[in-house]
Structures are given as C-alpha cells and as structure tokens.
Amino acid sequence: MGKATRLAFGETISNLGEINKDIVVLDADLSKSTTSYIFAKKFPERFFELGIQEANMIGISAGLALSGKIPFCCSFACFITGRYDTIRISVAYTKANVRIIGTHAGIGIGEDGTTQMGLEDVSLMRSLPNFSVCQPCDEIETRELIKYSIQHKGPMYIRLTRQSLPVIFNEDYVFEFGKGVTVAEGNDAVIFATGALVHEALKAHEILKNESIGLKVINIHTIKPIDKELIIENAKKFGLVFTAEDHSIIGGLGSAVSEVLAENYPTKVIRIGLPNVFGESGSPESLYKKYKFDGESVAKTIKANL
Amino acid sequence: MLTHSELERIANELRIDIIKAIYNAKSGHPGGSLSAIDIITYLFFNEIKRTPENAFDPDRDRFVLSKGHGVPALYAVLARLGLIEYNELMNLRKLGSRTQGHPSYQDLPYVEASTGSLGQGLSIAIGIAIAGKLDKKNYNVYCMIGDGEMQEGQIWEALMSAPKFKLDNLCVILDYNKSQIDGYIKDVMDLEPIESKLTAFRWNVMEIDGHDFDEIEKAIQTFKKILDKPSFIIAHTIKGKGVSFMEDNIEFHGRAPNEKEFEQALIELQKLLKEKWVKQQG
Numbered sequence: 001m002g003k004a005t006r007l008a009f010g011e012t013i014s015n016l017g018e019i020n021k022d023i024v025v026l027d028a029d030l031s032k033s034t035t036s037y038i039f040a041k042k043f044p045e046r047f048f049e050l051g052i053q054e055a056n057m058i059g060i061s062a063g064l065a066l067s068g069k070i071p072f073c074c075s076f077a078c079f080i081t082g083r084y085d086t087i088r089i090s091v092a093y094t095k096a097n098v099r100i101i102g103t104h105a106g107i108g109i110g111e112d113g114t115t116q117m118g119l120e121d122v123s124l125m126r127s128l129p130n131f132s133v134c135q136p137c138d139e140i141e142t143r144e145l146i147k148y149s150i151q152h153k154g155p156m157y158i159r160l161t162r163q164s165l166p167v168i169f170n171e172d173y174v175f176e177f178g179k180g181v182t183v184a185e186g187n188d189a190v191i192f193a194t195g196a197l198v199h200e201a202l203k204a205h206e207i208l209k210n211e212s213i214g215l216k217v218i219n220i221h222t223i224k225p226i227d228k229e230l231i232i233e234n235a236k237k238f239g240l241v242f243t244a245e246d247h248s249i250i251g252g253l254g255s256a257v258s259e260v261l262a263e264n265y266p267t268k269v270i271r272i273g274l275p276n277v278f279g280e281s282g283s284p285e286s287l288y289k290k291y292k293f294d295g296e297s298v299a300k301t302i303k304a305n306l
Numbered sequence: 307m308l309t310h311s312e313l314e315r316i317a318n319e320l321r322i323d324i325i326k327a328i329y330n331a332k333s334g335h336p337g338g339s340l341s342a343i344d345i346i347t348y349l350f351f352n353e354i355k356r357t358p359e360n361a362f363d364p365d366r367d368r369f370v371l372s373k374g375h376g377v378p379a380l381y382a383v384l385a386r387l388g389l390i391e392y393n394e395l396m397n398l399r400k401l402g403s404r405t406q407g408h409p410s411y412q413d414l415p416y417v418e419a420s421t422g423s424l425g426q427g428l429s430i431a432i433g434i435a436i437a438g439k440l441d442k443k444n445y446n447v448y449c450m451i452g453d454g455e456m457q458e459g460q461i462w463e464a465l466m467s468a469p470k471f472k473l474d475n476l477c478v479i480l481d482y483n484k485s486q487i488d489g490y491i492k493d494v495m496d497l498e499p500i501e502s503k504l505t506a507f508r509w510n511v512m513e514i515d516g517h518d519f520d521e522i523e524k525a526i527q528t529f530k531k532i533l534d535k536p537s538f539i540i541a542h543t544i545k546g547k548g549v550s551f552m553e554d555n556i557e558f559h560g561r562a563p564n565e566k567e568f569e570q571a572l573i574e575l576q577k578l579l580k581e582k583w584v585k586q587q588g
Contacts, residue, residue, distance in 0.1 A: 063433015
C-alpha cells in the first residue's frame with residue numbers, strides 16, 4: 001500500500017516550499033489531518049493557522065493570491081466547499097490564484113461519518129467558472145499534480161483522500177493537466193474512474209479478466225476541464241460507458257461524462273457513486289461494499305449491464 | 307495634499323456624479339454611496355494618491371470596498387482620478403461596461419477585489435495586508451465595510467484574526483449610516499456596543515464623524531502611527547448625505563431616483579456647491 005494522497009500533498013508542498021518562496025499554506029485547525037503541518041514545521045513564517053474559520057481563510061487566501069502569492073488553502077473537502085459563496089466571489093469571480101485543498105474525500109474516510117465526508121464537493125466546485133477540479137489517484141500522481149499546480153493560472157480545487165491508496169504510477173510519471181490516463185486495457189467495456197475508485201476499477205479489471213471480460217480503466221485526474229475527446233472516442237468504441245467515483249453521482253465525474261456524451265455522442269452511462277444519499281459511519285471497507293464501490297461490486301455492476 | 311475645503315468640494319461634485327450615474331442606470335444604491343463618498347474621497351486624494359501610473363505598483367496602498375453596493379462612490383472617484391472614463395461611470399450597470407453593479411476585479415482591477423456578497427472583503431484585505439508584511443512592504447490596506455454587512459459571520463472571523471497577525475498596516479472603516487434594507491440596524495440586528503466589542507477583540511478603535519474631513523484625517527494619521535495592531539474607525543455617517551429627501555431615508559438604500567427626484571437632487575447639490583465654494587472664492 002502506498003500513501004494517502006493527503007500525505008503526498010503535505011510532503012510535496014513542503015519540498016516545493018524550498019524552491020518557490022511565493023508558496024504559502026493556510027489551514028483551519030486541521031493541519032495534522034490535511035498534513036499541511038509538514039509545511040508549517042519547515043516554513044512557519046509562510047504558514048497561517050486560522051483556527052476554525054474556513055470562510056475567513058478562503059478570503060485571506062484570495063487576498064494573498066491577489067498580492068502575488070500562491071496560497072494552498074487546506075481543510076476537509078466538506079468544510080471548505082461548504083463555504084461556497086466565499087469561494088464563489090472571493091476566489092472564482094475574482095479569479096484569484098488560490099489552490100483549495102479538500103482532503104477526506106468521500107465515504108472512504110469511514111467511521112467519522114457523514115458530517116466529515118466530502119460527498120458533493122466536486123459538484124459544487126465544478127459549477128464555478130474559472131475553477132479547475134482535480135483528483136489524483138496515487139501518491140506519485142498527487143506529487144506531480146501539486147508540482148503542476150504551481151504554474152497553473154487560475155483557481156484550482158484539489159480533492160484528496162484520507163485513506164492510503166496503492167501506487168499505480170512509476171517515478172517518471174508525467175502529469176498532463178486535462179488528460180485522462182488509461183491505466184488498464186480491455187476490449188469489452190470501459191470505465192472512467194477518479195481518485196480512490198480507480199483502484200476498485202482496477203480490481204474489477206482483474207476479476208473480470210478471469211471471466212474473459214476485458215475492462216478498460218481510464219483514470220480521470222482532471223474532472224474539469226474534462227478530457228472530452230477521450231470520452232467521445234471511447235464511447236464510440238464501446239457504445240456504453242461506466243463511471244466510478246467516491247462522490248455523489250449528482251454533479252461529479254459521472255455527470256461530467258454524461259454531459260459530454262449527451263451533447264456529442266449520446267451513449268448510455270452507468271454511474272457508480274452515491275445515489276442521492278448521505279454517507280454513514282462504518283469501516284471504509286464495509287461502506288465500499290454497502291454502496292457497491294468495491295472492486296467485486298464494480299465487476300458485478302459491469303457484468304450485469306453488458 | 308488637498309485642503310479639506312477642496313476635498314469637500316470634490317466630494318460634493320462627486321455626489322452629483324453618483325446621482326447621475328445611478329439615475330442613468332435606473333437602479334443602484336444611492337444611500338450607501340452618498341454616506342461613503344467623503345471618506346473614499348479623502349483616502350484616494352490624500353492617502354492612496356492613486357494615479358493611472360501607480361495603479362498596479364506592488365507598493366501601492368490598497369482600498370477594498372467590502373460593502374460592494376456602494377461602488378458608484380468608488381467609480382466616481384476613479385473617474386475623477388482619470389482611471390476610468392467619465393462615460394464609463396455614466397454607463398454604470400450597462401451591458402458590456404466595466405462598471406458592473408458591484409465591483410468586479412476581472413472587469414476593473416482598480417477595485418482590488420470582487421465584492422458585493424457581503425462579509426467577504428475584509429478577509430481579502432487581511433490577505434493583502436499579510437502579503438505586505440511577508441514581503442516587507444510599507445503599503446497600507448484600507449477596507450470599508452458596511453454596518454449591515456457587519457452582521458455577517460465572516461466579518462467576525464476576520465475581526466478575530468487580524469490582531470493575531472499584528473496587522474498594523476490594516477485600517478477598517480465602518481460606514482455606520484445606521485440602516486439597511488429591512489430597516490434600522492438597531493431594529494434589524496443591533497451591532498452595539500461596537501466600540502467595546504472591537505476593543506475586546508484587540509483592535510485600535512476610533513470613532514469619528516465620517517463627513518468631517520478634519521476627523522477623517524486625524525483618525526487615519528493615528529492609524530499610521532499605531533504599531534502591532536490593526537485599526538478600526540467607526541465612522542458615523544448619514545445615509546443619503548447631501549440630498550435632503552434621501553438623508554436617513556431607507557427607501558433610497560437600493561433604489562434610483564425618478565426624474566423628479568433626480569432633478570430635485572441636482573438642484574440641492576448644485577446649490578450647495580454654489581453657495582459654499584463660490585461664496586468662499588468671492
């Protein structure tokens with residue numbers, strides 16, 4: 001097992017802090033959880049602890065960005081995107097160069113339950129003009145995404161996991177903003193997955209392989225702007241598309257893929273995600289099983305719809 | 307540096323521009339623009355000294371209008387300073403104009419931040435002030451908030467945080483015109499006692515008449531001398547100041563004058579200018 005993507009973020013940003021003095025990091029009493037404490041220890045003068053004041057932290061980040069800094073504004077996905085209007089006006093409309101870091105994505109956080117789970121965050125952030133939305137699927141991709149984000153112009157929302165994830169990519173992995181990445185080939189079905197669910201899709205790929213069903217798995221790290229061409233190309237090839245995300249099926253990756261296909265190449269889309277419900281407490285494994293996010297369930301969903 | 311008499315004359319001329327702009331737009335917020343114009347005039351002419359040449363200077367003093375609905379006052383000052391065209395001010399709220407109904411940073415970066423969803427501008431001003439400290443710059447950040455706006459939770463988050471960072475380069479000015487859309491502040495959601503609340507929050511608090519240039523200047527000069535803590539100026543103002551029937555009239559919080567009211571307002575403001583300044587010169 002590799003690292004949680006939140007930890008890969010904390011390590012990467014503290015390394016980048018040495019090279020780029022414009023990087024500043026803000027947190028709202030969750031620095032141990034978001035792992036921004038690693039940066040805080042190394043660069044106390046460029047770390048700002050706001051206490052439990054997410055809205056103020058977001059606004060301060062906007063002011064720092066307007067003054068030439070590159071702020072990484074960190075909290076749990078649910079708390080930070082919950083201060084939506086501040087993100088909407090102070091960051092998005094102002095087009096302030098802020099990176100909103102939302103950790104503890106999805107039901108994958110487990111026992112803490114619904115109030116701590118980011119379940120609608122992608123939907124919220126995706127609808128804001130000027131915003132890009134990214135979700136890496138392993139520690140290497142996280143590292144490369146965070147490196148990329150330093151040069152990106154405009155606000156970004158970056159969604160990270162609490163739980164550790166297996167490592168998929170090699171050290172020489174090149175992050176290409178806006179481009180989907182095929183992580184497993186197959187000729188019978190295609191699934192677009194993001195974040196933790198990329199690994200469940202890969203498990204499904206292995207299960208289905210034993211049954212002679214080839215599942216192509218495409219990792220979507222940039223949910224906005226989404227890789228339109230890749231989606232259309234695969235819809236043409238397979239005639240049916242699956243999506244998987246640890247997020248509500250309303251407004252997330254599944255919606256983004258559906259929007260592309262509805263307008264360009266009408267294709268049936270089966271969305272794996274939370275079906276218009278909140279989460280609940282439980283072990284991450286039991287929750288993934290209950291909501292059919294685990295590899296075995298993903299394989300079953302695919303088989304049932306082929 | 308302009309004399310206080312010159313500032314007063316300019317502010318009253320800008321009151322005419324504000325009324326004309328809002329009348330042309332057929333919508334807008336005259337009350338809170340007229341209550342704020344004296345303070346904004348003082349800041350831009352005698353402190354910030356904005357010119358087209360220094361508008362993007364990283365060392366410039368900043369002004370963030372957190373009460374974004376008062377933006378006609380800011381546009382009027384920007385037009386007078388030559389940063390925007392006079393006809394842009396007169397195209398307030400029109401399709402394609404940079405003079406959006408509320409400040410839009412992407413359309414007009416001189417506003418320093420997009421504001422108008424109340425409660426947000428002060429946090430942005432704090433961010434700019436922190437950046438100034440980090441970069442060891444000497445600029446000051448002025449942020450005007452509204453009294454109704456002060457009911458927002460984010461304002462109190464911001465008020466709690468600025469003293470922590472010892473932002474003596476930050477000066478908040480409360481345009482305390484005592485009313486908001488639904489009525490008087492004291493009835494809708496009272497803010498008092500403001501002074502003791504802010505003192506308890508560890509701000510350097512001052513209380514002035516927001517239409518008296520001597521008092522405005524004195525408070526700003528005090529702010530510039532105070533070290534290690536931010537300043538908060540409670541500026542008592544009159545909503546609709548300068549136009550008799552708009553003064554303290556909640557109706558004109560967010561409605562443009564009709565033709566008759568417009569003409570009456572112009573007569574009053576022009577009469578004021580003529581009596582005071584022509585007489586003085588004579």
